[in-house]
Amino acid sequence: MEVVYNEDDYIVNDAMKDAYLKHGYIIVRKLFSLEEVEQIIKNYEEGEAYHKYEFQVKDSDGNHSVQTTWNFPGNDVFGMAVRTQKLVETCAQLLGGEVYHYHSKIVIKHPKTGGQRCWHQDYGYWYNNFVPFPDLITAFIAIDPINKANGCLQVLDGSHTAGRIEHALTGGEKGADMERVEQLLKVCPLKYIEQQPGDVLFIHSNILHKSDTNTSNDRRMAFLPVYNRKSNSPLREGIHPGYTPLDVVYNDAVLDCENYTDLNGKGFLDISDPECLKTVLNLDSAASLKETPYNTS
Template identity: 35%
Template sequence: MAFSIGGLCSTALRRSLACGAGACAPASQALVFRRSLSGADLSSRRPLTAEELGKYRTDGFVILRDVYNQEEIDLLRETVLADQMLKENVMDMVDSSGKTSRLTLWRHDGDDTYGMFSRGRRMVDFAKAATGSNDDSVYHFHTKVMLKEPHIGGRWEWHQDFGYWYEVGCLQPERMLSVMVAIDKATVQNGCLDVLKGSNRLGRIHHGNTGNQVGADPWAVDKATKLMETVPCEMDAGDVLMLHCNTLHKSNANTSDHWRRCMIVAFNTKDNEPRPDTIAPLYFQMKPVADSAIMELGMVGRASGTVEDFLQRDDNVNAFKLEDTELEYKDAK
């Protein structure tokens, strides 16, 4: 049995020490190690229940508790903290009040720690169930790591993910979703996600610009929030939120002394590809790995990716900027 030091099992600790202080393993090490994972048990450690899938489809979201254990989440957090590629490719997203949240987004999954989560059987099976697809159809659309710093992390305005994805040519919202992994405890005080329960059934709402963000039409939001319940998604580290791409959601500024960090993996399907002339990735077949791969691989950062694979702020603004649709939110803080 592996022992634990500072939340990292002995396997992960040996790999992180071999990388050197503040650095992650190079891609070559990850690729060599991946070969040893072939033939591993690919059954999920945490299958989705019929009741959970029903809540996702009816409410537009579902929170799954204790999907990842403490060792796995500690490893993910330490990888984020040590990964220089994330720091070099971060985007500052300014809200309408001038506060800033930070995110790093990349398009293709890799042979790194993040990829062991996004390609792990737990997460892939969640995506398959939500989209009604199979291993040959579902694919990784993007991964992003989001950071809300204490007292600095800003607000995200009400929006639908499909408000963005429709603009790049994806037409089927039932074939897309986001899966959020809580790296830290998410509370109302540190700006947890708020969702509008059942708003996935409203269809796509018009979106426009607000600060560096694209948000949903405030008239429609005002009407929807009077009809439906706003639910704060408070989560413990290791919990997972499955979010339908038409569900309206937002988050408030972090007014606490605590970080809120999360990793969000978006999935799409082969029959719902974006237009080929956009920044969004076309279909490529995923290669699921065993749930055990996370701790077996250990700390490996995005050195296995390329700079071109990261979304840059100017590309993001140009891709989703909607002319003559500047929005104002009455409740912006």
């Protein structure tokens, strides 16, 4: 289901909730304006830590995508975006309860080298972080135009109802058991989700999804905040936080924010620590990192 955001009358209605439960995703076009996207890009360009803590995820073909991950919203433009009422309330309504910020990440596929992501479920990873139920949602926010040529997201419509699938190491990341994926491909329609800057794809944590290599001449950048239900706080302390109350801000906060460089308190994951990187990439052992290039530059 697709809806177009209009600040004057936007609500998460029953049709949107039903579509999310049935298909495992919905799209809200233009949830963020082009001016807000420009603010986010400026924050990324000027925020040193977003580059200091980036790392590479290698695929089975030797290509790679670039990722930066952090745990707390902070008070920069990214933090304002994460805490805007329009985004938080959409997630809360779709999940059916109060939500908090579980973590966020930037994923970039550079032209010609941006690697694929194999079939996976997000809860296939987060289950191992002792999150009891798949009551999490990712808001996949397009920063660049995202299309088939540069590796848009592909989803198996309705596959979230199959439950959690076992994951195993594929290249530098874990992917879903392909025997199960092949069976679900026969009964769940494959959808290519193309997005323009500011469009937001809300995806269930158990939906199977993947993306192909960026074969185009254009960068493919996405911002992915993840929200967890308050009632679904992890059972043990782990790499991502338990319930932390979210300070929701008004919808114009992104445009009004002038903080691009003070990134204190965001809790960037320091992947110079092999054990941390192992957990981020969902690997079974630190030894597996020998097959996964990364850097902190």
